[in-house]
Amino acid sequence: MPEWCLKKEIINITQTPHISDSLQKLGFIKSDPSNIEIKITKNWYRSGAETYGLVFNIQTKSEIKYFFLKACCPTSCTISIDMITEQWITKRKIINNLKISVPQLYAYHSGLILEEFIPYHLTPKLLNTKNSNKIKNNIENIAKGLILAKFNPINPFGNLMSRGNDVVWVDFGSDLGMPDSKVITSDKILNEAILKLKELNL
DSSP states (O other): OOHHHHHHHHHHHHTOSSHHHHHHHTTOTTOOGGGOEEEEEEEEEEEETTEEEEEEEEEOSSOEEEEEEEEEOOSOOSSOHHHHHHHHHHHHHHHHHTTOOOOOEEEEETTEEEEEOOOEEOOGGGOOTTTHHHHHHHHHHHHHHHHHTTOOOSSTTSSOEESSSSOBOOOOSTTTOOSSOSSOOHHHHHHHHHHHHHHTTO
16 A cells, blocks of 8 residues: 555544544654655555454654554455444444553544554563563453453453563454353463463463
């Protein structure tokens, strides 16, 4: 996708008339649109079972921010893309209300979601003496939250991301399932949390 097409997409997804208005929504309050550079750092790729993703940054003279543009591509189309996206946004809010960190959401429209780019996969190499306790607590909190909301997720700890010192939940699709599931999954979630902690040597 050329940068000029991306600029049009940013305007569309933020539902603003001009790129200057879009920039305000994205946190560039006082920036002159003529002095910004929009650069794609990773073009469209398969980012999940139900998503494609594109990574880009917006740079001014004083700052640079990275963003993730996610396209909803569900495996089943029994309902519309817009309805599926709304489900994902609803589940995102539920997860966030459980004090589980999620990427900052900037805008969504017509099956596209614009959010904060989370750079790191949660692997043992990421851990150090400064962040290990916080990451351990984050994983335990995720397990408690999923159980409390009665989610029945598939592989809940297999796709965790990080800003470098925390754990970020990024999957709000069908693998997460819906809240208030009638299937009792607390033992499964706790066991998988323990396995993840062991994998990270925590």
